[in-house]
Amino acid sequence: MAISEKEIKTLARLARLEFSEEETKKFVPEFEEIINFADSINQQVEGDTASIREVTTRIATWDELREDEVKPSLPSEKITSNVHSDNGYFAVRRVVK
Amino acid sequence: MKSVIKTLSEKLRSGQITSVELTEKYIEAIKRVNPVINAYVHETFEEARRDAEYADRLIKEGKGTPLTGIPFTLKDNIATDGELTTCCSKILEGFRPYYDATVWKKLKEQGAVLLGKTNMDEFAMGSTSETSVYGAPLNPRNTARVTGGSSGGVAAAVCADIAAYGLGSDTGGSIRQPASFCGIVGFKPTYGAVSRYGLIAYGSSLDQIGPMTHSVTDAALVYDAIKGEDCADQTSAPVHMGPTALNGDVRGIKIGVAKEFFDGINPQIKGAIDAAIEQYKNAGAEVVEVSIPALKLALPVYYIIACAEASSNLGRYDGIRYGYRAANYSSVDDMITKTRTEGFGREVKKRIMLGTYVLSSGYFDAYYKKACLIRKRVESQLAECFEKCDVLFAPTAPVTAFPLGYSGGNALETYLSDVCTVPVNIAGLPAIALPCGKDKDGLPIGMQIIGKKFDDERVLDIAYFAEKSKLCELEDVEGGVRL
Numbered sequence: 001m002a003i004s005e006k007e008i009k010t011l012a013r014l015a016r017l018e019f020s021e022e023e024t025k026k027f028v029p030e031f032e033e034i035i036n037f038a039d040s041i042n043q044q045v046e047g048d049t050a051s052i053r054e055v056t057t058r059i060a061t062w063d064e065l066r067e068d069e070v071k072p073s074l075p076s077e078k079i080t081s082n083v084h085s086d087n088g089y090f091a092v093r094r095v096v097k
Numbered sequence: 098m099k100s101v102i103k104t105l106s107e108k109l110r111s112g113q114i115t116s117v118e119l120t121e122k123y124i125e126a127i128k129r130v131n132p133v134i135n136a137y138v139h140e141t142f143e144e145a146r147r148d149a150e151y152a153d154r155l156i157k158e159g160k161g162t163p164l165t166g167i168p169f170t171l172k173d174n175i176a177t178d179g180e181l182t183t184c185c186s187k188i189l190e191g192f193r194p195y196y197d198a199t200v201w202k203k204l205k206e207q208g209a210v211l212l213g214k215t216n217m218d219e220f221a222m223g224s225t226s227e228t229s230v231y232g233a234p235l236n237p238r239n240t241a242r243v244t245g246g247s248s249g250g251v252a253a254a255v256c257a258d259i260a261a262y263g264l265g266s267d268t269g270g271s272i273r274q275p276a277s278f279c280g281i282v283g284f285k286p287t288y289g290a291v292s293r294y295g296l297i298a299y300g301s302s303l304d305q306i307g308p309m310t311h312s313v314t315d316a317a318l319v320y321d322a323i324k325g326e327d328c329a330d331q332t333s334a335p336v337h338m339g340p341t342a343l344n345g346d347v348r349g350i351k352i353g354v355a356k357e358f359f360d361g362i363n364p365q366i367k368g369a370i371d372a373a374i375e376q377y378k379n380a381g382a383e384v385v386e387v388s389i390p391a392l393k394l395a396l397p398v399y400y401i402i403a404c405a406e407a408s409s410n411l412g413r414y415d416g417i418r419y420g421y422r423a424a425n426y427s428s429v430d431d432m433i434t435k436t437r438t439e440g441f442g443r444e445v446k447k448r449i450m451l452g453t454y455v456l457s458s459g460y461f462d463a464y465y466k467k468a469c470l471i472r473k474r475v476e477s478q479l480a481e482c483f484e485k486c487d488v489l490f491a492p493t494a495p496v497t498a499f500p501l502g503y504s505g506g507n508a509l510e511t512y513l514s515d516v517c518t519v520p521v522n523i524a525g526l527p528a529i530a531l532p533c534g535k536d537k538d539g540l541p542i543g544m545q546i547i548g549k550k551f552d553d554e555r556v557l558d559i560a561y562f563a564e565k566s567k568l569c570e571l572e573d574v575e576g577g578v579r580l
Contacts (some may be wrong), residue, residue, distance in 0.1 A: 008450075015408060015453045016415075016430075017446055018438040027447075033509055034400070034451055041397045041467055066328055078195040082420050090417050092429055 100314035116152040116166030123168040136253040139181040139214040152208035165208035170260040173214040176295035185229035188440030192420045198295020216250025228444040237574045242498035245278030247271040252279040258577025270518025273530035277493035277543020284316040288525030289334035292327035298410040300403035303522040317341040345562035348381030353486030357392040362495035369534030369542045387482045399519040401468035408452025476524040483549040493530040493543035527553040
């Protein structure tokens, strides 16, 4: 399957990543190689996947609920110790003018 | 194979050495050996000294367990309160978690001594540990070779005995393959048997924490210490909480051999595993031929599912909630894009892109949905096998340790080297990797013993036969503590 540079750019935008022109050119054949490899499953399984509704991959089958109790939470100053923060809040540049 | 934990534990309990003294020996060995093999990326020596003092008190009070006072290491993707946890990625540069992973909490309570965090492929994405932002760790048995990955730093540290044991994580073979490349033991428990709380997520339906050790006995001791249900991990499950009994009696057990596991593997590896099976047979085990036709599909299925989950899991690295943030940007959206572009390495970007592709509209049905369908098929074929046998024997990898730099030019071939390990994650099974010989270059060969879900203790016991009968004794690498 061929992947165009345009498709790579669209995907990159969705994934919030940027590739320079040069990187994109290099990336296309590498990406094609891995997509073609992933595509090998399509040669093995006959077409109809429309009937599959359940696509979760959850392996756990035990479903016991715990009591809903109030417990201490993580202190906000600890959580924000790693990040750009202001008074215990996450800080970003002004969004609303 | 010999039990380093038992040896050290006896010395500690009999008073021949204190944990503080033992810890200093390990710290000194790390200072000597680590500059060569690059196993540790963050040292936690102050934490270790505190842990050791606590351990000595526990031992004095007679409250010690087999792991009390013994220095170990954690892979750099397991959260440690206040200590660097960076997934060997620039995007988590300087990140200090604000809580402990459940496995570390459990070990800490028993007086385990944390020496530091070890090297890995960035976000555990790779089979050689070369995608680490800190540079690759080197295989202590041959420093021109890779350690394997992604838990390569743990494997190197244990192999060189600059840690008595370690905890790694295994999404598609990341405990077992480096264990085999370095000639140690690596155990991936059943999905759910050990809490994943505090393990930085890669592929959440596949990820599992497990021990990497010098011996099967050690793997069982560490597994016993970390296993069990945890209310902080919804996928964790109740398991037998007593100690794992190791007898190594294999009379009457049925070993399944599936030819699909042996397709295209190096003949020297096949030879070593055949020889090991022969020894099990001589001790009374029975060999059954089984077939898993869907096995080959497990690999593309794995890459689709793991990358899909990764693209979603790694969405959280936005420059807002974690350490690294790009310096120059025009808007919040631009900040997120620039932070991710600068913060993630090449392999991680590639997998995020692949995951985004298979989840995007128009391709979701053809890839992700189909992969989930085939995943179920692989699972049920493996379950059918276990109606005919107790365990499956297989190679850990179709090759021995790659030369350094090899995977850079051979990306797909490196992906293909996960062929024997990923089916286990796809189906959530327990599997242990242990050394069973050497190739003509003297590099360790690993074999896998795979069990049915929650048959972890049986897998360990069957592997213990190899230890008890000295099926494969690799020489110790010099330079480490070796008490």
